Amino acid sequence: xESRLRATHPLYKVFAFCCLLGLLVYLTxxxxxxxxxxxxxxxxxxxxxxxxxxxxxxPLKEHLQTxxxxxxTSKCEIPYVDPFTPEVMEFYKPQTLVTCTNDSDLxxxxxxxxxxxxxxxxxxEVAADLLNNTDVEYNCFYREVxxxxxxxxxxxxxxxxxxxxxxxVPIHVEGIVVECRTADEPSILLQKxxxxxxxxxxxxxxxxxxxxxxxxxxxxxxxxxxSRINLRRTMPKVFKFLQGxxxxxxxxxxxxxxxxxxxxFAMLSGYSAETAKEQxxxxxxxxxxxxxxxxxxxxxxxxxxxxYAEDESALNHFSYCKPGFQKKxxxxxxxxxxxxxxxxLDEYRLPDNDLMRYCxxxxxxxxxxxxxxxxxxxxxxxxxxxxxxxxxxxxSHDDPFLPSAMQDKxxxxxxxxxxxxxxxxxxxxxxxxxxxxxGRLTNLKEGFLEERLPMMFIxxxxxxxxxxxxxxxxxxxxQHRLCSNFDIHNTLxxxxxxxxxxxGPVLPKSFDCPTCQSLFHVLPEDRTCAQAAIDNHWCxxxxxxxxxxxxxxxxISRSVIDRMNEYFVAKNLTKLCSNLTxxxxxKTEIKTGLNVKWHDERLPEVEKAIYRxxxxxxxxxxxxQATVVYNNVTHISEVNVEKISRTNSYRxxxxxxxEKNAKLYCICFSNLKQ
Ligand SMILES: *[C@@H]1O[C@H](CO)[C@@H](O)[C@H](O)[C@H]1NC(C)=O
Ligand SMILES: *[C@@H]1O[C@H](CO)[C@@H](O)[C@H](O)[C@H]1NC(C)=O
Ligand SMILES: *[C@@H]1O[C@H](CO)[C@@H](O)[C@H](O)[C@H]1NC(C)=O
Ligand SMILES: *[C@@H]1O[C@H](CO)[C@@H](O)[C@H](O)[C@H]1NC(C)=O
Ligand SMILES: *[C@@H]1O[C@H](CO)[C@@H](O)[C@H](O)[C@H]1NC(C)=O
Ligand SMILES: *[C@@H]1O[C@H](CO)[C@@H](O)[C@H](O)[C@H]1NC(C)=O
Numbered sequence: 037x038e039s040r041l042r043a044t045h046p047l048y049k050v051f052a053f054c055c056l057l058g059l060l061v062y063l064t065x066x067x068x069x070x071x072x073x074x075x076x077x078x079x080x081x082x083x084x085x086x087x088x089x090x091x092x093x094x095p096l097k098e099h100l101q102t103x104x105x106x107x108x109t110s111k112c113e114i115p116y117v118d119p120f121t122p123e124v125m126e127f128y129k130p131q132t133l134v135t136c137t138n139d140s141d142l143x144x145x146x147x148x149x150x151x152x153x154x155x156x157x158x159x160x161e162v163a164a165d166l167l168n169n170t171d172v173e174y175n176c177f178y179r180e181v182x183x184x185x186x187x188x189x190x191x192x193x194x195x196x197x198x199x200x201x202x203x204x205v206p207i208h209v210e211g212i213v214v215e216c217r218t219a220d221e222p223s224i225l226l227q228k229x230x231x232x233x234x235x236x237x238x239x240x241x242x243x244x245x246x247x248x249x250x251x252x253x254x255x256x257x258x259x260x261x262x263s264r265i266n267l268r269r270t271m272p273k274v275f276k277f278l279q280g281x282x283x284x285x286x287x288x289x290x291x292x293x294x295x296x297x298x299x300x301f302a303m304l305s306g307y308s309a310e311t312a313k314e315q316x317x318x319x320x321x322x323x324x325x326x327x328x329x330x331x332x333x334x335x336x337x338x339x340x341x342x343x344y345a346e347d348e349s350a351l352n353h354f355s356y357c358k359p360g361f362q363k364k365x366x367x368x369x370x371x372x373x374x375x376x377x378x379x380x381l382d383e384y385r386l387p388d389n390d391l392m393r394y395c396x397x398x399x400x401x402x403x404x405x406x407x408x409x410x411x412x413x414x415x416x417x418x419x420x421x422x423x424x425x426x427x428x429x430x431x432s433h434d435d436p437f438l439p440s441a442m443q444d445k446x447x448x449x450x451x452x453x454x455x456x457x458x459x460x461x462x463x464x465x466x467x468x469x470x471x472x473x474x475g476r477l478t479n480l481k482e483g484f485l486e487e488r489l490p491m492m493f494i495x496x497x498x499x500x501x502x503x504x505x506x507x508x509x510x511x512x513x514x515q516h517r518l519c520s521n522f523d524i525h526n527t528l529x530x531x532x533x534x535x536x537x538x539x540g541p542v543l544p545k546s547f548d549c550p551t552c553q554s555l556f557h558v559l560p561e562d563r564t565c566a567q568a569a570i571d572n573h574w575c576x577x578x579x580x581x582x583x584x585x586x587x588x589x590x591x592i593s594r595s596v597i598d599r600m601n602e603y604f605v606a607k608n609l610t611k612l613c614s615n616l617t618x619x620x621x622x623k624t625e626i627k628t629g630l631n632v633k634w635h636d637e638r639l640p641e642v643e644k645a646i647y648r649x650x651x652x653x654x655x656x657x658x659x660x661q662a663t664v665v666y667n668n669v670t671h672i673s674e675v676n677v678e679k680i681s682r683t684n685s686y687r688x689x690x691x692x693x694x695e696k697n698a699k700l701y702c703i704c705f706s707n708l709k710q
Contacts, residue, residue, distance in 0.1 A: 106264070106287035106489070111562045112518045112577035114288060114489070117482040119269035127476055128269065130440040136384060136395035142166065142227040143176065143214050145205070147411075152236040154205040156214075163216070166226040173219035174226055176200070181211035181376040188360035188371055193380070207235050211373035213380045230377045230397050232404065234343070234368055234411040239420055243339060251338065251421035251535030252500055253462040254528065255413055257406070257449070259439070260296060260429035263471030264289075264491040265482065266436055271443040277450055278466060278493045282459070282501065284511045286555070288518040289492035290570050290577075291470045296429075299469040299490075300353050302521040304331045304425075306529075306546035308569075315547070322359045331528050332366055334543055335423035338532045343412040343424035345370030345405045348392050349378055351429060368424070370408050377404065389438070392430035402428035402442070406449050413453060417461045421535065436472040463531065464495040465524070481581060484625060488576045492524070494555070504534075507556035517559040518577060520568040522549035530554035573648070573663050573681075580625035580648055589624040592666045593651040595673035596680070600660075600701055603677040612692045613702035614655050622650040622659075643669050650683070655703040659684040677701065 107114040120128075140162045146155045158176055167174065179193035193213060205212075211232045217223040264287065268275050278285065291299050298309040301319075305312060305328055309319065317324035332342045344366045346352045352371065354360050360371075381397035393401045409426030416422045431438045439446075450466075453459055468490035472478060477486050494511065501508050529543040546552045549569035553559065560567070565575035583589055601615045627646035645668070650661045661683050664675040682700040692704035 107516050107518055107577070109517060109561050109563065111564045112288065113579075114290075114518075114576050115482075115485070115579060117265045117485055119265050121480075123480055124269070124477070128437060130270070131435075131437055133400075133441045133444070134384070134386070134394060136400055137398045139227065139398075140165070141229070141398075142216055143229050143231075145231050145233070147415075151204070153207065154231075154233045154235075156199055156201070156203040156205060158201040158216070160201075163226065167218070174216055175219055176214060176216040178212040178214040180209050181213070181373050183210075183364065183372045186362050188355060188362075188375075193376060205233055209233060210235065211376065213376065228381070228397065230373075230381055230404075232370065232373050232408050232411070234408065234415050236415060237341070237367075243420060249535055249537070250499070250503070251340070252497070252531055253340070253413075253417050253422045254335070254424075254465065254531060255409065255422070255453075255458075255462050256425040256427075256465045256467065257409065258425060258427035259446075259468050259491075260427070260433045261436070261470060261472050262432050262439060262468040262491055263486050263489050265486055265489065266439070266471060266477070267468075267491045270437055270440040271446065274443050274447050274450070277447055282495050282497065284494045284496070284515050286492040286494065286519055287515055289490065289524075290518060290520055290565070290568065291488050291490055291574055292521050292568075292570050293574065294470070295473070296469045297353055297356065297358070299521055302546075302548070303524050305329060306522060306525040306544070306548065308548045311548050319358060323362050325354050325358070325360065326362050326365070329544070330365070331525065332423060332425075334529065334532050335421075336367075338421070338535060340421045340423045340532075341368075341416050342366040343368035343370075343409070343422065344426075345374070345408045346427045347374065347401050347405050347430050349374050351392070353427070368408075368412055370405065374404070386435075389435045391434055394430065400442075400445065401430045403445070406445075410449060410452055410456075413458045413462065414456045417458045422462070432468075436475065436477050459495065460497055460499070462495075462497060463500065464493075466493040466495070467491060467524075479582070483582065484580050485576055488574055494527075504556070510556050510558045514555050514559050517561070518563045518565065518568055518570075519555060519559060520549070520552065520570050522546035522552035522569050523555055523559075526552050527555045530556055578627055578629055580627050580646075582623060582625050585621055585624065588668065590618065590621050591671055592624060592647050592664065592673060593621045593649045594618050595666065595671055596649060596651075596660075596662050596664055596675055597653065599673060599675050600677055600680070603698075603701065607695075607698055609693065609698060609702060612704055612706075613690075613698075614705055614708055616653040616655055616658075616701075616703065619652040619654045619657065622652065624649050641668075643667060653703075656689050656707070656709050657684075658682070658686070658689060658703060660701075 103116040105113055106116050140159065142159055142162045144157045144159070146157060147153075148155055156178075163174060175198060177196040177198055179196055182192065182194055211230070213228070213230045215228045216226040218226065264285070292302050293299050293309070301307065301309050301312070307315070307328075312328065313319055316329075317327055319325065319328075332344070336342050349355065349371065352360070355371075377396060378393070382395075383393045384395035385392070386394050395401065396404065405426050405428050409424060412424050413422065431442045453464075470490050471486040471488065473487050477483060480486070496508060496511070523546075526545045529545055533540065533543060546569070551567040552569060565572065565577050597616050597618055604610050604613045604615070625648040627648075644665060646663065647666050648661070648663050650659075652659050659682070661681040662675055663679075664673040666673040678697050680701065686700055689707050690699040690702040690704055692706050693699060693702055
């Protein structure tokens with residue numbers, strides 16, 4: 037889920053057209069006093085004294101000041117970035133939460149563990165308020181959300197069903213939209229709301245016997261576009277929580293691709309998006325995702341109960357520019373509810389950031405997702421192994437500072453899971469896919485790192501730490517070693533194997549990274565990006581630093597364009613494709629190498645170096661990004677043209693040729709604009 041149309045920022049245009057033919061280039065509570073009930077809608081906000089950090093930890097501030105590197109090994113140095121530099125503080129402002137409604141809840145739900153059912157409550161006092169204290173009669177109805185014939189659709193809401201206070205929700209109902217209205221025509225709407233239910237499923241008989249080896253549950257709590265730098269900046273309270281006992285931060289975690297889909301896909305399948313397309317099926321064709329060897333299938337085979345939820349249905353990982361699933365992929369799959377709620381509930385979008393819903397109905401959009409995740413976890417984690425992934429984009433994807441408004445909500449989710457004892461049972465992965473990819477943060481010196489270093493925290497429950505001390509030691513060491521999405525994939529597979537019998541099947545590991553491994557084994561000290569399947573273009577081990585645009589830097593982009601024009605000659609395309617000429621350079625960066633220290637102010641002069649250039653040509657404003665070796669004396673660059681990234685849509689630029697590779701670079705004479 038990425039790139040969407042937004043007129044205000046040029047980079048949005050660059051990424052906007054990827055939906056066209058799917059041809060985007062690669063780069064391209066209330067807390068109950070009554071212990072019988074769990075209130076699933078609102079939860080208690082934490083007080084600061086609850087956020088205890090272990091006593092032997094350094095005080096946070098001091099710790100931040102002393103750290104110079106996330107990773108410093110013989111082949112990889114990822115500098116630590118101060119999240120509060122004066123340059124950032126010039127434009128960073130913590131934001132305040134917008135309230136979605138000031139009205140009290142007329143309807144609420146409770147889960148009664150005693151009868152293992154949900155109950156609907158109607159608050160008479162709130163009703164009286166909404167009725168202006170008249171004795172007008174009113175009625176409440178709900179409409180059940182039905183799963184559609186194809187999993188990624190929903191057919192329709194079922195007919196209105198009347199209910200009163202104390203109504204026990206039938207066991208088959210997974211989501212409802214409710215309305216209370218005055219009885220007389222024309223009726224007046226008092227309040228509308230929507231709820232999801234994670235209905236209890238009893239343990240199958242064969243799982244009732246105690247399993248010989250304990251299977252650790254895994255909950256993946258994801259936030260789109262949140263780098264470890266920006267987490268420290270915008271959610272310090274959450275970061276502090278994540279410093280607690282049992283949490284490990286993978287500080288050398290480096291993304292393997294540009295946007296969400298290929299990064300999430302690599303983690304959940306072990307395949308790069310390109311290889312999967314070649315080896316399994318075309319992810320742009322209907323039914324393909326159903327065939328992919330996704331991690332939840334392995335969890336399911338190992339008797340885990342599976343759950344999944346994401347917000348913003350148009351931008352979901354498997355649906356944005358992609359066909360989604362044809363069959364319900366997990367036991368508890370939120371998408372049909374999301375589609376129904378999106379179509380039935382009012383929405384609120386921030387005036388200056390209106391791509392995604394901020395409020396949906398009476399709640400912040402991400403509440404539906406994380407509440408679902410918490411319900412799923414609490415419902416089952418104490419009696420059977422579960423795997424679930426719960427992901428939100430709407431508050432972090434477009435405004436890098438919006439997470440600051442959300443931090444109390446996120447923290448209260450974590451504290452709620454802790455209070456419910458879920459952290460006694462589950463391995464939790466608190467993570468992101470990549471950092472912010474456009475805007476002011478990316479223009480800073482550390483913009484390169486911001487884009488490439490998503491947060492990645494892993495929590496190990498106490499029993500796991502006691503049972504597997506060597507895995508814990510390995511994870512501790514690996515916190516400061518380079519790792520990637522493919523290692524996380526192998527770690528998940530390792531977790532599944534751990535809960536099986538010793539002679540159980542060995543699961544296939546990351547296809548696209550034979551040198552990747554479970555993070556429960558010590559990673560090699562001298563690991564390189566290549567060994568973690570991180571392409572040079574994404575590798576942060578040897579940082580690139582932006583250099584100011586001058587005549588000599590323009591020459592680098594010009595020399596790349598020379599290579600492209602030669603490519604047309606070599607491919608006999610000069611009759612069809614226009615020669616390209618530089619319009620302007622968007623950004624030039626130089627790879628500093630490990631001998632040049634990131635924290636040094638000045639760079640030495642060098643004859644030959646590796647640069648990354650991003651430029652536009654005059655022909656149809658086509659946009660390219662290339663990593664090149666450039667000689668500053670001879671002005672010659674070495675670059676494999678077929679590895680240059682096209683960073684805007686080429687659909688209407690190369691209709692004269694069919695060849696897949698050349699199509700990225702050719703601007704047909706017949707398609708030339710102006
Ligand atoms: C709720 O009340 C606050 C404070 O009076 C106000 O600023 C805000 O706009 C109100 N929100 C809604 C959704 O009415
Ligand atoms: C209560 O009063 C408000 C404000 O006058 C009005 O908008 C609303 O329709 C009234 N509600 C009912 C149920 O009459
Ligand atoms: C799950 O188990 C079935 C039956 O043993 C097997 O055919 C299938 O390949 C397994 N799927 C995965 C993803 O392991
Ligand atoms: C196009 O570029 C090629 C390769 O640099 C060059 O040989 C040729 O003269 C150029 N053609 C025009 C019309 O500029
Ligand atoms: C080059 O392309 C032209 C038409 O574009 C074609 O007629 C010619 O045969 C091609 N030459 C080679 C050597 O492929
Ligand atoms: C490249 O050459 C220009 C002009 O001679 C000089 O200003 C610049 O610093 C050089 N760049 C590097 C990285 O050596």
